Amino acid sequence: MRRATLGAMVALLLASCGTGPTPAPIQAVPGDVEPGVWFVDVAQAGGVWLEPETLRALGLDPQAEAAPVLRLSWSDDELSYLPLSTEQGWGVLFYAPERATRYTQQTSFRLEPGVAGPHMSSEESPSPVGTPEAGLFSARWEQNRRYLPQATLTAPWFWEPLYAPGEIAHTVVLTSALPGPLTATLSLWSHTSLSPTPDHRLRLQWDGETVGEWEWAGRGMQRLTATWDEAQPGGEHTLTIETPATSEGVAVVWIDGWEITYRRPAEQGVYLAAGSSLAVTASSARVLDVTEPLAPVDLGIAEGAAVGAVAGRRYWVGIPEPPRSLRPASRVDLASLAGVTYLAIAPAAFQPALQPLLDHRQGQGLTAAAVTPQAVYDTFGGGRPDPDAIRALAQQLPDLRYLLLVGDASVEPGGYDGEAGALQVVTPFTRTTILGETPADALLGVDGEGRPAVAVGRFPVES
Structure with missing residues (x-):
């Protein structure tokens, strides 16, 4: 679904508000670079x-x-x-x-x-003492293909589902591997909870040989580890994850990825x-x-x-x-924001289109200002996108009543990287009984004790 442009959203909002009094000058926010x-x-x-x-x-x-x-x-x-x-x-x-x-x-x-x-x-x-020994090197295989907000994982993205009875197989190449022990660690989410227990069973095969078997009960994240000796680790291998049939229902797990530790110069x-x-x-x-x-x-x-x-x-x-x-560090000059009651956090590319709305809010008697997301991240988040950085800024503006986020949000890992990510504004998450992980912009406006203090809104625009 295409997002509306910021200019169109501002025009529609102003048309619905009608014409207000002549606005006072917008408060400038100097010192964009620290x-x-x-x-x-x-x-x-x-x-x-x-x-x-x-x-x-x-x-x-x-x-x-x-x-x-x-x-x-x-x-x-x-x-x-x-x-x-x-x-x-x-x-x-x-x-x-x-x-x-x-x-x-x-x-x-x-x-x-x-x-x-x-x-x-x-x-x-x-x-060096004695014969040089290879170190233990860890390689990880992971793809983020499916968002599963019910999973209790920091970033609940998964590779693929596995339904009992069933199996998935992947080709694995261990670069520069030497003979010796291999340790595989599977990371997965068990999505179902059935009776009788244990209701989940899993088998790991390496080139057709079983190297690990596990069983457990109920839903939750699992980290399953198996170790075996491999005399010929070079070339291609087949890693197979198999789940046998259960007596009641269809057990479902979602594969997050796996890590293999092996000997390598x-x-x-x-x-x-x-x-x-x-x-x-x-x-x-x-x-x-x-x-x-x-x-x-x-x-x-x-x-x-x-x-x-x-x-x-x-x-x-x-x-x-x-x-x-x-890159030079951007900054938020708190002194220049003293008395601000209406703050927009908007990428620099969006601020010209946002200006008529700021003028309108100023004309309504609010003290309006705008800062860039990167300035907030650099000043309060150590340079990285983090909802805590926005919350910290809001909590340091005692007169702030309204916070407007201008830009879409993302649930994807690394969704705020790159040119497209820079046009978005980070959102926090909460957990709900039905939906699981849920974006919650309102949490950016709470005070130090978690009570609502600032009204938060968002224009989820991309251009």
């Missing part, structure tokens, strides 16, 4: 490299004798960084931990040039060390001990086929990559 603050947007966990020219764009001198000074943070946590001198000048390496949410698949890190933050610790990797990625020597195949790869993701330890460049390790610790191995984007 001076000296940037956000580094990263697509996935791993080493991130800020090259000399990037530092120059931040106002730092990569040719200076002293190492660059900056501060990196995520939410309230500081990240350590490592200045490295290159032929082109100073660059900066840091480790980006996985911090994706249901609203965004990327992670945003706040960067403040000239503010002293912690340096990454550096140690010499211990000398270290290339690009995170590995769990199994011994005191980690086999490495990536040429000139950087090695970081990321057992503590916010406080990694640099172990330098892997010079040979192995690096010293400590069993049970996690290591990132690979070539650091540039971030997805680097």
